[in-house]
Amino acid sequence: MLKIEKLVAGYGKVRVLQEVSITVPKGQLVTLIGSNGAGKTTTLRAISGMLKPESGTVMLAGADITGMPSHEIAKRGLAHSPEGRRVFSTLSVADNLELGAFTRAIGARPRGEIRQDRERMYEMFPRLAERRAQFAGTLSGGEQQMLAMARALMLNPEVLLLDEPSMGLAPLLVEEVFATIARLKERRVTMLLVEQFAAAALDVADYGYVLENGRVTVSGEAAKLRGDPAVRAAYLGAAH
Amino acid sequence: MLQILAQLIVSGISVGMIYAVIAFGYQLTFATSKTLNFGQGEALMLGSLVGWTVVAYTGYWLMLPVVLAFGLVQGAVVERLGVRQAIKTKSESGWIMATIALGIIFRNLAENIWGRDALKFPSPLPETPIALGGVRVLPMEIAIVVGAIAMMAAVELFNRRSIYGKAVVATANDRDAAGLMGINTGRVITFSYALSSLAAAFAGVLIAPVTSTGAAMGGALGLKAFAVAIIGGLSSGVGVVVGGVILGITENLTGYYISTGYKDVPGLVLLLLVLSFRPAGLFGRATIKKV
């Protein structure tokens, strides 16, 4: 469904990604793990058009989307729940969700359908239903994360990119986030999950890539990576 | 004595509402793109002069839609020529200089088309003041207050209710995230400029029947409205109304009790003081600088 090949990207003179190649098959959950500064977020930004790649290709459902502006890529069915959640803080929870479906709302689709989708999100995230009229900026970190994920799902995406959904959350909330991801996986949502918490990510994923210094160093079935000492070394360094 | 004071306050309010509308225009573009049109006063002046030409053929009320449409186009032109490139290259001095340059060009062209002298703008309402408890108010002054509030309320309603308006607010909140929703944020910014100039053009035809119009009317108004936007905070809707009214009244008092020559000074001094002591404005919130 999503296939990136030899992606090179960076900021100004700083080259962060060195020929990264990742494949996300339809209906699967692939995770991209690695320590801070390895280039995980940059990878997602280069995929969704927030950052223009220097070279390489990004294919979504067989179409080349490399270098398109992010709003064009969103129209083609790629949703990206960005790092730091980035909810629209002065809009209500309901409005945030409605904007998640912006690409559908401006077409000929009846508004009722979007409303139904929104109700489905409220069922999936009951806490958002309670707070539907509240400004998103007033939500707690965990609730904002739920909202960011729900907002991305409102696009009815072909592929969903999740960037560090556990970042800055207390352990209990982290578990909740991962439970949600597991539920989405049951629904066969195609996902690329970026995580710092490698263990938890590999527990839910089908396949994993380890990113180190802008390069994929290890990849394989998630089950196999779980016990791999190379993964631990990528975070804490080789034991001295 | 007290009656004069009341009189000054009442007419100060209507001028203040004009400042509020222009300041509101500053807020619109600042929200979406963190840029401002330094030629905002010229947008008002152009709208007012175009209105002056059109009003002779159509009368006041039919002139309004023409002027509003002109404002939209003028704002879009400013964004296209002066701002878009600078946003892309992140050149702050680029858009500052470019919008100033466009402002000068507009003023100079207006001088050549409409001349340098003040022009009398026909009033759509009776020009005999109404006495309200000893204070005499022009019907047009009431129309200014009503029109200004209606204008700002309409934009606010649009932003809160329609999906496009919400897209504007989303862009203002977080441009990158809005792009991820499929919102063409470049177009939203163009739109905010168009809307900002529309507000200015509307303010121009609201004030013109009271003060007359002319190519030179823009500069001081634009600057004082910026003072209002700063006093009110670049992110507070209530702030600009309060700021505008405070400034309008202060000016009238200064003009009456000190000298009309110093009428513009309090607004400018207020601007300097607010920016040197509370850069985020009296109603805005300070932001934390990040490293």
Added chain:
Amino acid sequence: MRLKLPLAVLGIVALLLFPFVITSPYYVHLVATIAIFAIVALGLDIVFGYTGEVSLGHSALFGIGAYTSGVLAFQLGIGFLPSIPFAIVVAAAFGAVLALLALRVTGPYLAMVTLAFGTIIQILINEMTFLTNGPLGISVRAPVYYDWREWGGVFDMSLAKMRNVQNYYVDAVALLITLVVVTRIVASRWGRAFEALRDSPIASDCMGVSVYKHKVLAFVVSAGLAGLAGSLFAYSEQYIAPNNFSFDLSITFLLAVTMGGRKSRTGPIVGAAIVVFLPNLLADIVLFRELAGVIAAVAVVAGGIKMVRDPESRARTAIPVALCVAFFVFALTLEKITDFKLTVFGAMILFVVYYLPDGIFGFLRQGVASVRPGWVRMHAMIEVKGDEASAWAATPPRVESGRPLLEVRRLLMQFGGLKALDNVDIAVMPGTIHGLIGPNGSGKSTTMNVLTGIYAPTGGEVLFEGTPISGLAPAAIAAKGVARTFQNVQLFAELTLIENVMVGLHHTYAGSMAEVVLATPRSVREEARARVRAASLLRFVGLEALANEEARNLPYGKQRLLEIARALALDPKLLLLDEPAAGLTAPDIVELNLIIRKIRDHGVTMILIEHHMDVVMGLCDTVTVLDFGQKIAEGNPAQVQADPRVVAAYLGGSHETVAA
């Protein structure tokens, strides 16, 4: 460089001989006006080119200078030359007021402050009739200094003409003095400080170069020159009125600087010549049409060549060419162009902003550089050799043995409801490398920012050498011997490498700006000494060969090393390294390891934030681990690495698979 001196001599000779070659009083006056505008433009360049701020208040400062001389003559009968110092001082004082008002703002806000300031000054000049004679203006008479008519020959001229010529020489000499003053200031530590605060205010403060102080200084110098020019203007025109000093004049000055070319001496002079000549040019419609025709022809030819050579940029090249042609057509249709002067100015500003961001002079300089790279230098070449011994000058820390150099006590930092740091205690022992690690958002960078004074903590205190430093300004903390590097590199992009390091050496100078202008032996000596030290520090990090490159042209890894060299220039007792290895390649990291060890060997204590665990574990004596703003572990690297809380914080809560 080789061209510069002969051209300068030629220029000076031409300037001095001009009134005797072109004897028309009209042109003598015109060139005098150019000289006056050039003085303002050179001063404005300090604010606009060097500190990077748009000032719309220079017409007012110019007016203040003019009116100081005018009022002194009008009210007190003080003559021209004696009034000049007053004009400079009064304008500089107003410049200081303006800068103080604009201290906490930048960009559009600062532009608006200067605009409001300018408008107020114009109103005051207009209204304070008792002092300024109000809208009627003031007439003054330029003096005759020496009657040379009896000499005969070329000196045989009318009184009015002699007055005109002698006045011309006053203006010409003032311009030459201005050139020397500005050139010396911008080449000194002050000029580097101005550019530093433009490129990275935060790094400036952390290098001990106070942004506030230097911003005020830049405005004061700039305003003083505007005041000088204003005074000259009053006597050149022999009449001043309030509407001479309007907003449009400020725009004219800005146009002169941008059009001519920022950050140069030639640029503002060229720009001043254009803005003064242009209105005269516009008066002659035929000449104007011809000139527009020539410009259009040049644009078509140059654009055509570029389109053939570089087909990809065809669309982009076509726009300015089309604009030039359209401008020519516009010129043909107009009968009278004078009325459109401001439109032409506005169009020129737009054109310059988009297509000539470095101005005409910058454009020519690039053109020459592309053919003969050796002929032009954007920066002074500094080619002194460094040596290892000159690199180090730090005094040993003043702490009792066994006491920490830096002590953080119950540090609390709250942003709104969020506790970024929650009762953190850290003790850094002298001579050690202290690691600070933790997952994203754990509070490492916040700690760094509190330690260097960028944030004032909500609670708790920071002691350095036993005295509290929390709450001090960054420049003050830097002066005590705390230096840092930045996670997202904060170099002074448009300065060369050696100049970057020399900003760090700002504290080693004692000479005043006056000494710099007069080039006293002490200031020359200080500069020479700083150059040697800077070269030595560059040598230490292995960047000596690139000393005269602009920092922005460095590859990322080298940028991080340059930041370290710059920080060492502060002679720090404590050096904070914020993710020095981020984005480095493996060989770069090896080099970095070596450099950090060497720094420690010279007795500098360090705090190291880093995500590359190999680096942290290999270098640090002690490691503190933060998570959610709290300290969760501390100890030597091996202890920390094995701590289950640390593993959980990094790899994720309750999942044991990887932790095993």
